[in-house]
Amino acid sequence: MLDRVRTTDLPNIAEDTEVLLKGWIHQIRDLGKIRFWLLRDSAGLAQIVLVSPKKHPSWEIINEIKQEYVVQVIGIVRHNEKAPDGVEVEFKSCEIIAKAVTPLPFSVVEQKTKANFDTRLKYRYLDLRSPKTRAIFKVRAFCVQGARDWFLKNNFIEIHSPKIISAGAEGGATLFPLYYFGKEAYLAQSPQFYKQVGIQAFERVFEIAPFFRAEKSRTRRHLSESWGIDVEVAFAESRDIMEIQEGLLISMYSSVKEHCKKELKLHDISDLKIPKAPFPKITFEEAVEIAKAKGYKVSLDEDLSAEAERAVRENFDTHFFIIEFPLTAVTFYYGPHETKPKFTHKLDLLAPGANGLELTSGGKRIIDPETLIRRAKETGIAPKGLGWYLDMFKVGGIPPHAGFGMGLDRVVMTILNLPTVQEAVMFPRTVDILKP
């Protein structure tokens, strides 16, 4: 029996070779005396040519086949300048492997009108067969691979932190409560505390894993369940983790550019611009000035509103950092800046432009237990709720360290210029979406 050949291998196969293809019937064009099938496999598309189909000994099967049927086709390779990719397969015989309903809930052929996002999600198993949807998740996979490549080249060690926890890293407001063998538990909103433990073994750690936030926000950038790329580094300052973020993001973009040429084109990105390091850095005070000058109400005491942040992003055409966030706008584990005590070493990395957004948050951590207790109280967290995390700094031997969390879904969204972050996730979870 013939070995299966992938559609993308066809251009490299000699004229007249008999081949076996397996895949889905993507499209059927019937010109009467000649019929074309586009056969889709996970690699791409192949054109099958059926000459005089009605006179063909396999006519009964040929006539039965509809879009999205799974088939195997035996045919002869024909190199032909007019065919897609310069090659087509002359039909010889076929077998139906699995059937699909007719009509389909919606077409997965790109040129045709797409269903709305809710319908696409409802039939995600169908939607994922659309080359354009599929492209998103190939880009996502190579984003992750680009990140991993960079971590391994730079001597980081992967850790896995628990997703079921007894207390939150950033206070209780955005935690999902869970029933855990009669005990009170929550879903982890970040691996923050655990990656700070991980550096006691490895100094440079990363984790790529889901995290959970029970925010009721219905925006283009919020999810209840996201994947984060988390990093923590011992003996590091905020400037070190900015360099790491630059290297990491450049590696992610480069990986996508190298491995996803067709996929980028399907999303109308003809030449993905790889960010250039060093990225510009502005202080939070400077960001506030920019937003003020554009007429936004902003304060040095709280984080920028979504609108004010967009006003700042529009001043940039490259990724950039906002550094030195004010003490009043950050989580308790960020401490006062040595020379500017109303500010901190917390910083964000932002993607530029109107469709850009915050990609990372991070900075240098507090390691002095007294300062931690004071900052916890100032931000409304009871120090006794910090339990073992606070004990860690009391027992000590904790080196200075810094780290950040990057939103993978958001990086995919900005690379492909998707309208919402939900589009970057195969099975998104929001206030309103729990299925499939």
Added chain:
Amino acid sequence: MLDRVRTTDLPNIAEDTEVLLKGWIHQIRDLGKIRFWLLRDSAGLAQIVLVSPKKHPSWEIINEIKQEYVVQVIGIVRHNEKAPDGVEVEFKSCEIIAKAVTPLPFSVVEQKTKANFDTRLKYRYLDLRSPKTRAIFKVRAFCVQGARDWFLKNNFIEIHSPKIISAGAEGGATLFPLYYFGKEAYLAQSPQFYKQVGIQAFERVFEIAPFFRAEKSRTRRHLSESWGIDVEVAFAESRDIMEIQEGLLISMYSSVKEHCKKELKLHDISDLKIPKAPFPKITFEEAVEIAKAKGYKVSLDEDLSAEAERAVRENFDTHFFIIEFPLTAVTFYYGPHETKPKFTHKLDLLAPGANGLELTSGGKRIIDPETLIRRAKETGIAPKGLGWYLDMFKVGGIPPHAGFGMGLDRVVMTILNLPTVQEAVMFPRTVDILKP
């Protein structure tokens, strides 16, 4: 200022070079006129020699330093056959970066008596500094890397499935319920349904992610939260996924053997035996015969007990498969075997010996909706609870496929011959353990 040098780089640095080291004081040996510090960083250990420490201008700092203090030391490289790794550093000056309590809750020096597992977990930030504990998690990281390398070489695409779900893949008994914006939700016990969707885009998919099981079992092999390596492949039979499991496991072992030489030695493994493909295969019926012959009560209608399974494992000194599990002992999505209708294509991969255990479960899936409905009913699952999963097979165009889930924690446990799977997880979760 000097750049920091890692302890493991010292053997390659020329005699008399001045170096800066940063790390933790692992051990102090005071011989009066000469004092030795073992300085530990994430790479390894370095011996610092202090000659006539009490006459040294830095005596006050030298005298203050205790175990697990974080320090930076400047010294001179001295190659010396008697020193560990043939090199030591002659002390010049030092600075205390962070202090630790004295006495420590327990020693992290390998030779000394270790605390029990509960105490080690309570102070995990301390325990992870012990080279032997650290070794476990480096081995774990390179297990994962070995798996990823294999997937990428074999054209698999990484997917991310949701961990918050509306219904379980294997019935409700082992689900953790969750409060999700007023709706009933659960933690995913497996990415089963979602990886079956993923193959509609990519044919060959994998996911490495946490999964959750609310089992009240207190055994050496159970966790409430585990990491799984999940695989699903379109157009595949059970024999194909056995080959994949062999390739994958060999790649994981090879990666550990290549990258974790020192770590394996710390766990008394001088020569890690890489499994050889093909692994032996026995049918469930044959496994039952083996257990029966050893005096165990076994039945063809239910899965092997832990004891009977061990009796079977003891017959093997290599990884092996048990294939063709009975219909009465498998989840609903496994269908009857074509020629042996009381059996299925479900199979397990087991690590051999008394400390071995089940590493994977998998097989060929049902794609016919009528069979799925019948099997769901037979296993006590209401078909309407299957919702979109059942719809997927009705809408159709679903190719035949097979897959498996591998327990990463269990692979690490068997590679290092750890007494329980809890030891293979940085922050384990069990019926009794929710912190840290």
